[in-house]
Amino acid sequence: MAEASNEPFRPLTVDVDRWAQSASTGTSRQLFEILDIVDGNGALRRALTDPSRAADDRARLVHTLFDGRADAVAVEIAAALASQRSATERQLGDEMEHLAVMLTAAAAENRGGGHALESLVDELIRFRSMLDRSAEVQRAFSDPRAGAEAKITLARRLMTPGSEESALLVERAVSEPRGALPGRLLERFAQWVADRQQRWIARVETARPLGEDQLARLRDGLNRLYGRDLKLTTEVNPALVGGLRVQVGEEIIDGSVTHRLNQLQQRIGA
Structure with a gap:
């Protein structure tokens, strides 16, 4: 029988700034796709969060599965998360989602600095507000009979012209909300982007x-x-x-x- 690891439980964290300068929506999309595979495969989730497996072994499993099949940065981030001891299987997926959003924010930052981040927050909140105003649209996005592609198509019809980053996050929220309401998830995404935006604001007290x-x-x-x-x-x-x-x-x-x-x-x- 394998012995339990002595690794302590800590909040999962990866410094996204390590990859921020080269961040793109392509990398974010790939990390979301890795998340979908992990979410959809219970055996894989258990293997990546198994405390009896060494940290290096869990990271190696990610590389074995995804090297050459997904963006190298997305794979490296997923492996870095898997190497840390998760308190739950859900925690691993939640942090992968968080980092995919933060990479998307970094992509916007690369494109237009603090102004692009501010616009991204506004665009996400604008779509969320539209959802709040229409019970019919909310039902369409929560309909289990509608597939992900159908929901993405509807979102594209409803979105006002905006950035590539906001389109990615809106499409993600409506097609793969991971048990959350799309509007609530967009609000969470907007808060995460706003947190990064604080890096561009100097608050001066005199x-x-x-x-x-x-x-x-x-x-x-x-x-x-x-x-x-x-x-x-x-x-x-x-x-x-x-x-x-x-x-x-x-x-x-x-x-x-x-x-x-x-x-x-x-x-x-x-």
């Missing part, structure tokens, strides 16, 4: 309002630091006393007097 010249210099400095054209939002926070605090995504640059005073208090034990 003790007092900044002049136009100061804002321009700050914007130029942050753009050079992050290598991208950031969108600045500013907020006056008198509690900072002096200086400023900048947040881009999850990274925080705190140059406020309050922060420095707090650091001093910690050092002296006050």
Whole structure:
């Protein structure tokens, strides 16, 4: 009998930025297709989440099945997920879906930066709102007698002209919702894309309002630091006393007097 693995359960995660610069909707579509195969094959799901199998063995199984048959990046991402210990079979599929959406967002980002991400969110929400307004359309997409291709054809008729990325995600949501309502799934997709969009927004808090010249210099400095054209939002926070605090995504640059005073208090034990 195989011995149980000592690998700990952790949330599955793969850094999509590793492949972001070359991301395309083609790669995303291939990762979705791998997900469909995993979802549709119970024996494969169990093999890829079997805690008694070594991590390398689970990753090797993915490569054995898909190398040469699917996009190399999509296979590498699926293998990286399989090498981590899943708490459930569902968890593996959920994270594969999440990463396929994030690759799609990265493809939009490559095409048009933060503006393309913002448009992608808007396009997904627009289609979701259309669904909310029409019970007839909702029934059409939830009809078990209608095949995936029929639902994709209907979605294409209903979509307003938009990006290749939004078309992929809308078609995915209506044809393979994985037990979710298409509208709810689109809302989830939009939130994931919005999370990536935060990387393009610099939230600036200052003790007092900044002049136009100061804002321009700050914007130029942050753009050079992050290598991208950031969108600045500013907020006056008198509690900072002096200086400023900048947040881009999850990274925080705190140059406020309050922060420095707090650091001093910690050092002296006050």
